[in-house]
Amino acid sequence: MTDLILGITISIVAGVISSYLFLMYFLKRKRVKIEISPHVSKVIFEGEVNYFFKFVNKTNSEIFDIRIEPTFYKQVGGVGGMNIQGKDIVLKDNFISYIPCKKKSDTNSLHAMRVRTSEDIESNWSDTSSYIRLTVIAKHSLSGFTNIFVQDFYCKDVITTKRFKSGDDLGVA
Secondary structure, X not given: OHHHHHHHHHHHHXXXXXXXXXXXXHHHHOOOOEEEOOOEEEEEEOOEEEEEEEEEEOXXXXXXXXXXXXXXXXXXXXXXXXXXEEXXXXXXXXXXXXXXXXXXXXXXXXXXXXXXXXXXXXXXXXXXXXXXXXXXXXXXXXXXXXXXXXXXXXXXXXXXXXXXXXXXXXXXX
């Protein structure tokens, strides 16, 4: 009888430990990894001025349900102090259903995405307390875990007339 209880206890403890190790080591690695460029590229595209944001899927797997939300924040006076007021920047495409992972056979760098807006963000950027926050929300294709990535642009100096480099490079040239 004691051997039976000891066997059951050992089985339960081994199951709990193996489940913990699975969750901590396997699933923890199955998270979305995205890098966002610190630049905003101002380019004439389709006859109008557009501002491009770039981000790259650094995950070893596909990601899906990607939402991109740029927001312009500026300080406004409130009773007893300052508050932040947000205004959404409308993108041409703010939802991407699927982005593949990086592959050697991919000559078009489909894992690197550029999104654009035709709003004149330079004229809306009126003072030094204003900034733009780009938020990218994505799900991992295997685990289903969602991660949120944020890049803040604090001054107009991040806007450049140079174009983004191709592939993983987040720089401009």
